[in-house]
Amino acid sequence: xxxxxxxxxxxxxxxxxxxxxxxxxxxxxxxxxxxxxxxxxxxxxxxxxxxxxxxxxxxxxxxxxxxxxxxxxxxxxxxxxxxxxxxxxxxxxxxxxxxxxxxxxxxxxxxxxxxxxxxxxxxxxxxxxxxxxxxxxxxxxxxxxxxxxxxxxxxxxxxxxxxxxxxxxxxxxxxxxxxxxxxxxxxxxxxxxxxxxxxxxxxxxxxxxxxxxxxxxxxxxxxxxxxxxxxxxxxxxxxxxxxxxxxxxxxxxxxxxxxxxxxxxxxxxxxxxxxxxxxxxxxxxxxxxxxxxxxxxxxxxxxxxxxxxxx
Numbered sequence: 209x210x211x212x213x214x215x216x217x218x219x220x221x222x223x224x225x226x227x228x229x230x231x232x233x234x235x236x237x238x239x240x241x242x243x244x245x246x247x248x249x250x251x252x253x254x255x256x257x258x259x260x261x262x263x264x265x266x267x268x269x270x271x272x273x274x275x276x277x278x279x280x281x282x283x284x285x286x287x288x289x290x291x292x293x294x295x296x297x298x299x300x301x302x303x304x305x306x307x308x309x310x311x312x313x314x315x316x317x318x319x320x321x322x323x324x325x326x327x328x329x330x331x332x333x334x335x336x337x338x339x340x341x342x343x344x345x346x347x348x349x350x351x352x353x354x355x356x357x358x359x360x361x362x363x364x365x366x367x368x369x370x371x372x373x374x375x376x377x378x379x380x381x382x383x384x385x386x387x388x389x390x391x392x393x394x395x396x397x398x399x400x401x402x403x404x405x406x407x408x409x410x411x412x413x414x415x416x417x418x419x420x421x422x423x424x425x426x427x428x429x430x431x432x433x434x435x436x437x438x439x440x441x442x443x444x445x446x447x448x449x450x451x452x453x454x455x456x457x458x459x460x461x462x463x464x465x466x467x468x469x470x471x472x473x474x475x476x477x478x479x480x481x482x483x484x485x486x487x488x489x490x491x492x493x494x495x496x497x498x499x500x501x502x503x504x505x506x507x508x509x510x511x512x513x514x515x516x517x518x519x
Contacts, residue, residue, distance in 0.1 A: 390425025
């Protein structure tokens, strides 16, 4: 009886030693127990029953292939156990058009923002992105980044000066003199310029101010007349030309004459460009425009004084 009891004790001790010192993996392998595993493949979740030991073996069993840029967690050589969760994120090919070039890449991102960040692109608050940053990525998506930049510039522009004419009795008639030389002014204009992908697309005027006031140019026109030969008599009119001209027999063509209506004192200066008149007592024939300045055209004939201008 003692002998059998010793044999029993030796068997128990041997079993305990085998359990603790036999390799853990070997025990699992020997057990050959199946268990459930959850896998998420790019967001699609399903469950499977497996007896495989590592993630890699499980994927092979389920015919799940990984692309070069795909991401898996946990790693392929990780041991799996009941209730393990395996996540696969597929690399998605996208293109990003930005700064005159197109970046082609495989991204693990979910949104456009993820792809932009993965490409290490820095965006300004004004840049426009199409599709929008929070849009979900689609395979072979073409993301367009439009750069929007702003700049403020200040430009100067000339302000033209005015020319003011004044009569001067001390200066001979038809003579002009500059009493004050004109100077251009300066106006500063500030613009906000919008650049789209480096090209100016809008210019907005923000403000304008005069930094230098223009100086008017003052021209004096002489009114002093030196009189030569004088005549009195009748003046008639005729229709010829649009200027202030006249016909005379006593003064050479090209000469300037001052003709004064003796009844009302009105005067006009005319230039001789024709010969006449030939009527008795008539000393000058004014064109219609000149006649109207000193008399009523309906009168036909008026009494005048004709003065030769020497200067």
